[in-house]
Amino acid sequence: MPNVEATLSPTSGSCEERRPDGCGIIIFGASGDLVYRKLLPALYHLYARNLMPEKFYILGFARTDMTDDAFRERAREALVDAHEPDAPETVTKFLSKCMYVSGDYKDPAAYKRLQTKAATCDCDFSEKENKLFYLALPPQLHPSVVSRLSECGLTAEGENASPWARVVFEKPFGHDLNSALELDKHLSSMLDPSQIFRIDHYLGKETVQSILMLRFANIMFEPLWSQRYIDNIQITVAESVGVEHRGGYYESAGCLRDMFQNHMLQMLSLVTMEPPTRFEAEFVQAERVKLLRAIRPWSERTLKDNIVRGQYAAGTVHNEKAVGYHDEANIAKDSATETFVGMKLYIDNWRWQGVPIYMRSGKRLHMRESEVAVTFKRVPHSMFGFASQHEMPANILVMKIQPNEGVDLTIHTKQPGPKTCMASLSLSFKYEEVFGITPPDAYERLLLDCMLGDRTLFLSRKGVEAAWTIVDPILNFWRDHPDKAPLHSYEAGSWGPQASDDLLLRSGHQWRNPPDEHGTHFKSLAKPLIVRK
Structure with missing residues (x-):
């Protein structure tokens, strides 16, 4: 079928992106595939487009023993694999802001080392002391990581959330409805709801x-x-x-948990929800939840x-x-x-x-x-x-x-x-x-929103609960009536x-x-x- 040429006519008003305040981005699971395939290229793109904070740093944390220089070299390889444009000076400046700490996710001593390294980076790169924690980890590690961060005061916020601390959680959010509710209960005991960012990259x-x-x-x-x-x-x-290299995860999750409980239902909610009063997190999330409950x-x-x-x-x-x-x-x-x-x-x-x-x-x-x-x-x-x-x-x-x-x-x-x-x-x-x-x-948009504190394109607690309410009966039926x-x-x-x-x-x-x-x-x-x- 033939195509019809489209002509772009800009609308009135400004559509310039706002740059976030200075912050440290602390990535857990920094030796994993997601970090090198998605997160670091996305952060580099934001940096190349002048959308990263004026002062920032990236601090990787994982069990793999690695020096700062080794982490930077792996990051450089990731950018090459992502076919980044040839801008060696920009790449070098970006990599100079990347640091690394190794340790076990459940070891309190490792978090002390992380705290010390972050404090040094705050002095050198970000006087604001804002921190974004990205948990690129299996969900079973989320509770223990948040507990350790809370124990050493890294997730504490100042008056009026200045400085702020935000934690980004990758899916899945629980294995079923009960585990999702239990996870939320645990996180809510240590974090304010405004600090929790449940990411769904499809959004x-x-x-x-x-x-x-x-x-x-x-x-x-x-x-x-x-x-x-x-x-x-x-x-x-x-x-x-x-399933590629995700066989172990996929075997325990399956297509219904991996795609429907999050991506598919969230797309459905956007296509069919009622008009929000305003394009703000509170109103958009409320309409998505209302739709899922219907x-x-x-x-x-x-x-x-x-x-x-x-x-x-x-x-x-x-x-x-x-x-x-x-x-x-x-x-x-x-x-x-x-x-x-x-x-x-x-x-x-x-x-x-x-x-x-x-x-x-x-x-x-x-x-x-x-x-x-x-x-x-x-x-x-x-x-x-x-x-x-x-x-x-x-x-x-x-x-x-x-x-x-x-x-x-x-x-x-x-x-x-x-x-x-x-x-x-x-x-x-x-x-x-x-x-x-x-x-x-997608990660560029979402990482920028995290640093800006905009939760519009993230999942709410009620939204996760509503999605599991739809998926749980299917899983139970398959289990009980094969x-x-x-x-x-x-x-x-x-x-x-x-x-x-x-x-x-x-x-x-x-x-x-x-x-x-x-x-x-x-x-x-x-x-x-x-x-x-």
């Missing part, structure tokens, strides 16, 4: 943030955004990779009929052979862990009553693609002769999250020629093409098990798979529809 993605602006800054969409005009909503997060509770019938779980078998992905899940490293040969979940749910409120919401996510699927597709209802009556109401494809609004961030809107128009032929046309744009830059990584929730096998490189397709076909729908090599989504869009000879 930092440019297109995910743009969902709110697309809905609430454009008058033509909001009046249509309800059960009156929308037929169904689909959210897909497809990954072509397998999701229809599961019954035994819907748990059985409306949820499909699968596990990938050997196959071919991108013309390369891929092993099955059981043959991945650190995976049990008889594992029943799901690598794919597809589900249908409903939101019981006035806006969305009766609109099916379809969500799916999985490993080793046909391609890497994350998107939200809003399918509108067909016209109530067709005036075009041979084209009946049911022959006319629906209008679809697609918000592409990754890898090609952008927006597509499918409409219908007359195809040029002597005959009256209807053709589907895609009005589309890609952020990179229109704005001339590659959208920043005969009613079979684990379907699907070939690596496919779009998941056939049972997932059948789930939608029963309601007269089908998954909107991303375009194939010919650029088509559905066969109905592949050729023009002749409506009058």
